[in-house]
Amino acid sequence: MAPKKKRAANSSRPVSVVTGAAGFLGSHLTDLLLARGHRVIGIDNFVTGSVRNIDHLGGNANFKFIQQDVTEFIFLHDAVDFVWHFASPASPIDYLEIPIQTLKVGSLGTHKALGLAKNKGARFLIASTSEIYGDPLVHPQTEEYWGNVSTIGPRGCYDESKRFAEALTMAYHREHKIATRIVRIFNTYGPRMRVNDGRVVPAFISQALKNKPITVFGDGKQTRSFCYYADLIEGIYRLMMSDYNLPVNIGNPCEMTMLQFAEEIIKATGSKSRIVHRPLPQDDPKQRKPDIAKAKALLKWEPQVPLAQGLVKTIEYFRGKV
Numbered sequence: 001m002a003p004k005k006k007r008a009a010n011s012s013r014p015v016s017v018v019t020g021a022a023g024f025l026g027s028h029l030t031d032l033l034l035a036r037g038h039r040v041i042g043i044d045n046f047v048t049g050s051v052r053n054i055d056h057l058g059g060n061a062n063f064k065f066i067q068q069d070v071t072e073f074i075f076l077h078d079a080v081d082f083v084w085h086f087a088s089p090a091s092p093i094d095y096l097e098i099p100i101q102t103l104k105v106g107s108l109g110t111h112k113a114l115g116l117a118k119n120k121g122a123r124f125l126i127a128s129t130s131e132i133y134g135d136p137l138v139h140p141q142t143e144e145y146w147g148n149v150s151t152i153g154p155r156g157c158y159d160e161s162k163r164f165a166e167a168l169t170m171a172y173h174r175e176h177k178i179a180t181r182i183v184r185i186f187n188t189y190g191p192r193m194r195v196n197d198g199r200v201v202p203a204f205i206s207q208a209l210k211n212k213p214i215t216v217f218g219d220g221k222q223t224r225s226f227c228y229y230a231d232l233i234e235g236i237y238r239l240m241m242s243d244y245n246l247p248v249n250i251g252n253p254c255e256m257t258m259l260q261f262a263e264e265i266i267k268a269t270g271s272k273s274r275i276v277h278r279p280l281p282q283d284d285p286k287q288r289k290p291d292i293a294k295a296k297a298l299l300k301w302e303p304q305v306p307l308a309q310g311l312v313k314t315i316e317y318f319r320g321k322v
């Protein structure tokens with residue numbers, strides 16, 4: 001029998017499995033891996049992903065797509081070098097609509113993806129999140145902070161499944177000795193976000209493009225820090241290729257209030273929209289900003305794309321969609 005790690009005889013390319021390959025980040029990761037010479041096996045069940053995000057890969061001999069729910073057993077003949085587990089809903093609206101699927105993909109899906117990595121002798125990376133810090137009492141958030149999460153609130157299904165996913169990843173690392181990586185992703189934006197996913201970037205941009213009121217939740221003083229997808233994916237790639245197995249924050253530390261963000265969007269789109277206030281959703285974190293000292297030191301990474309520049313590309317994308 002061939003050793004597990006051996007690659008296909010006709011290929012010197014590393015093989016990557018990307019779960020959630022038709023999603024916003026999964027599809028951009030897939031593009032980057034293909035550009036860096038990987039063969040990619042993408043898996044998605046299109047619950048929140050879209051075939052349009054991977055349309056352009058049709059006919060690419062180095063891309064294979066499997067339509068599957070990753071909470072089911074993942075069976076692959078192929079040798080695999082890297083497993084990138086990106087499948088998950090990622091919007092608070094999705095958590096309200098499909099809380100059980102959100103919990104299942106973070107828990108059972110992570111279990112299946114780790115099982116695949118173990119079986120193939122592959123390196124594994126889990127797409128974790130700043131949400132594991134909950135409504136943080138430490139600011140900016142360092143990787144050492146354990147978080148302030150409500151288990152039973154509307155976001156608990158996402159936060160707790162990702163916390164479980166981190167715990168399971170460390171357990172596989174310790175017990176089965178597999179090489180694992182944990183990235184904590186902060187708010188990210190860019191082309192291929194779903195127009196109606198309810199998150200602040202698609203919401204504000206589509207409202208502004210239609211000259212409709214911009215819906216700022218609460219008083220708008222809550223903060224977020226937005227990272228352009230290309231910066232984020234580069235940081236995540238470097239983390240996978242590093243030898244560091246503890247969590248690393250990847251995000252842009254440029255923090256702003258949601259009111260400031262609404263004004264940025266109005267300016268960038270040249271919109272006539274005015275700002276209106278809507279009730280603040282339950283458990284909405286009051287402030288969020290990554291401490292990226294670890295990523296800087298370990299990965300020699302920091303964001304390169306300023307918000308104004310990233311917004312131009314993102315708005316261009318949304319213009320064709322709204």
Ligand code: UDP
Pocket residue numbers: 091092187198199200201203204215216217218222224258280281284285
């Ligand atoms: N938000 C808003 N208006 C919207 C959508 C979101 O003011 O139409 C706020 C939301 O309350 C939160 C921030 O924008 O404080 C970011 O929300 P998002 O859903 O993008 O993601 P989160 O960072 O909360 O997971």
